[in-house]
Amino acid sequence: MKDFSELLERLLFSPGRNTKISLLHAYFTSRPDPERGYALAAIAGALDFPGAKPAALRAMAEARTDPELFALSYDFVGDLAETIALIWPNAHADASPELPEIISALRAAKRDAIPGLVATWLDAADSSTRIALIKLITGGLRVGASLRLAKLALAELGGVDVNEIEEVWHSLEPPYESLFAWLEHRAPRPHPDEKPVFRPVMLAHPIEAKDLAALDWSAHRAEWKWDGIRVQLVATPHGKRLYTRNADDISHAFPEIIDAMHFHAVLDGELLVIRDNIVAPFSDLQQRLNRKTVSAAMLQNFPAGIRLYDILFDSDEDLRTQNFDARRQHLEAFFEREQPQRMDLSPLIKFEVHHELGLLRDGAREAAIEGLMIKRGDSPYLSGRPKGMWWKWKREPLSVDAVLMYAQRGHGKRSSYYSDYTFGVWNEAGELVPIGKAYSGYTDTELAYLDKWIRNHTTARFGPVREVEKEIVFEVGFDAAQRSSRHKSGVALRFPRILRIRTDKPAAEADQLEAVQALIT
Amino acid sequence: MGPHPQTWLKTTPAGLYCEPGDFYIDPLRPVARAVISHAHADHARPGHEAVLATQGTLAVMRTRMGAERAGGAMQALAYNEKIKLGDVTVTLHPAGHVLGSAQVAMEYQGAKAIVSGDYKRQPDPTCAPFEVVPCDVFVTEATFGLPVFQHPDAADEIAKLLASVALFPERTHVVGCYALGKCQRLIGELRLAGYDAPIYLHGAHMPVCETYRAEGVVLGELRPATVAAKAALKGAIVLAPPSAIADRWARRMEDPVICMASGWMRIRQRAKAGGIELPLIISDHADWNALLSTIREVGAPEIWVTHGGEEGLIHALSRLQIRARALRLIGYGDEDAE
Secondary structure, eight states: OHHHHHHHHHHHHOOOHHHHHHHHHHHHHHSOTTHHHHHHHHHHTOOOOOOOOHHHHHHHHHHHSOHHHHHHHHHHHOOHHHHHHHHSOOOSSOOOOOHHHHHHHHHHSOGGGHHHHHHHHHHTSOHHHHHHHHHHHHTOOOOSSOHHHHHHHHHHHHTSOHHHHHHHHTTOOTTOHHHHHHHTTSSOOOOOTTSOOOOOOBOOEEOOHHHHHHOOGGGEEEEEEESSEEEEEEEETTEEEEEETTOOBOGGGOHHHHHTOOSOEEEEEEEEEEETTEEOOHHHHHTTTTOSSOOHHHHHHSOEEEEEEEEEEETTEEOTTSOHHHHHHHHHHHHHHHOOTTEEEOOBOOOSSHHHHHHHHHHOOOTTEEEEEEEETTOOOOSBOOTTTEEEEEOOOEEEEEEEEEEEEOSGGGTTSEEEEEEEEEOTTSOEEEEEEEOOSOOHHHHHHHHHHHHHTEEEEETTEEEEOTTOEEEEEESEEEEOSSSTTSEEEESOEEEEEOTTSOGGGSOBHHHHHTTBO | OOSOGGGTEEEETTEEEETTTTEEESOSSOOSEEEOSOOSTTTSOSOOSEEEEOHHHHHHHHHHHOTTTTOSEEEEOOTTOEEEETTEEEEEEEOSSSTTOEEEEEEETTEEEEEOOSOOOSOOTTSOOOOOOOOSEEEEEETTOSTTOOOOOHHHHHHHHHHHHHHOTTSOEEEEOOTTTHHHHHHHHHHHTTOOSOEEEOGGGHHHHHHHHHTTOOOOOEEETTTSOGGGGTTOEEEEOHHHHTSGGGGGSSSOEEEEEOGGGGSHHHHHHTTOSEEEOOOSSOOHHHHHHHHHHHOOSEEEEEEEOHHHHHHHHHHTTOEEEEOOOTTOSSSTTO
16 A cells, blocks of 8 residues: 555645656556556546545544544644544554555445454554545545546556547446556557447647638638537447546536437537526536536526537447538438437538628627637547647637735746736725636746745735735736626636736726626626 | 752743753853753854853854854863753753754752753764653653654655655755754765765755764765756755745756655645645654653653643643643744754
């Protein structure tokens, strides 16, 4: 278990994505099957066994020390699992069982036998292993690395494209021995058969002015870019799934979509909340995301729907090599034939010259539209972000002049710079209220300037956060303003970024909250 | 047993005062006569008229404060050598904390009290090990006075650091550590682990290392990190003050791995909040178990607890039926609270 717990510890503290990938790569290379496979399953959240209650572990830790000392320690440490792990009498050397042994013992054990089992492991483990064990067993394992990073590490290890892993991932089971065998060139790639696996999605590049000028418009098609979540619907005789574009399975959160999939196909579309054919703002869709269970009220108040963009498979016919125009025809015929509930087609926009599109794009202030998609009529469905095939043409951002209020140091390369900025606008009472946080959009020179300014103009510190003098005005760009109950100001901005520092503007002349509220869609 | 130490050891605004000897132990303000346990800034303050300490402590005080400010008459006393101050016999015993660190033992009319200053029980290649001396009252620190503090072996933590250096050969490992004691111990432990490459130091860390060397501690090749070329620091280990590691100074390094060597690193949130990527639990102070075992070995019927987690330690001692009370002295734990 020690190697796994050391991996978890380093992942927890490592800020950088590349560092995490290196750590995962080194672990997967050096550890044997099935241990590495179970570690991967832990990261994927795919392990399932009856857990133990934290209270039972706490009682055992108190019995080994003293309730008052435990209380003082918990007060100091602040995290129950960590307190238990740290206060547990130290073993001389780590002799805890390996991960696969722990998992099979937990699966075999009766629920009331688990605390005793755990105690014997804790007795034999060092403190970082104890934390990992307690988190694993109480179900609070926060790995500090996403499954995506683990897959990128595996792709590096096997010298394959990460999309090849994504495409078989959902047909695999812990401890993933067939996956490692393939990546280590000991066996062929696992075959997904007819399992409802994820297919790599095709993505677009943002379009620049020079691209616009060079485009042969007659060879391109246009459609709206809806502001929801890009999803893939997969239905085969062996199952039905709803995936995000990052291959996360979100089927459980949207049962009404799964229920509406009476066909066998793989479709590409946008997940939206749609009421009476009107697309609701993104904040409504957010109510439905990241939920384990969905209440009847949720289904009623935030009904989900799919706006279809593309078709990858019809039954077992792979359409991805066909061009966009042919796939679009196929999609329309498919839709006519199946008439699936809760779904509609994202319409193609007719245009003669691209100036018309520019006007349309600028006029599209409807909340649900982020801009336009421009797709080549002869583009096959390719994985990743191929050059010169699909473009996204976002509408111009909205902007507001806001005052820098708080700053925090960033991560990774920016870990020594104050690079995360909370900004606010004036309310009726003449107070600044925060409306958002941005950590991009500025140049390196501006960052260096802001960093120095913040250090010299700090008025208070709250842990890692510095409050600064209210002097710097940012022009903040954002895609939409939404109502929010989380922020004191009642407003939340979508995709905020710093457009420039308004050195010409005194803080008192920054925008009023009213002006921002007027932009809520 | 003679008069109880509480009748002749007094807490005063200037610090702990030994009345029949007319001297202060680690006084907080300038006094006529001071006995100094060790050279950390919160214990060794400038401007005393007469200072008694070990040779190592005096040497470090001169380095850090300058000979003028370090004190008027500086008198060195070897470990285990007796000296009479007034009616009190004073002896200095090794405390195992940093170079020259000493427990101050005082005997007065047959009663014996020991002020242990700061101490640890783990082995340290750069200072003499703690010596157990029986006494009637033992004054202990309690920096890590909670049972969650159980320090692992320093060798295991050093192995962790070296494994990370091997895993990220293109990056610079910058380790935050205090200039006196922790820095030299890290160097010593790295050498014990077979690491013989040059170790790079922040400018603030060099002078005390030179003093250690002059006192006979072997540290191997040390180079200043401030003037070294960035490329030379790839794959190197750099030691720097904790205030420098996550700040502007560290920017000159090549994609640094920010490490910190401290007993507090056992608490994950402490490490996370400080932006530490590789926490190393290496401490100059006794951990919980070492506090308890030291108190048992010393065998004093009464324990006075100074700075740190007094509450937990006093509670634990009461369960062991050892008389214990808090000795409230303001001002300690600033520098070497780690």
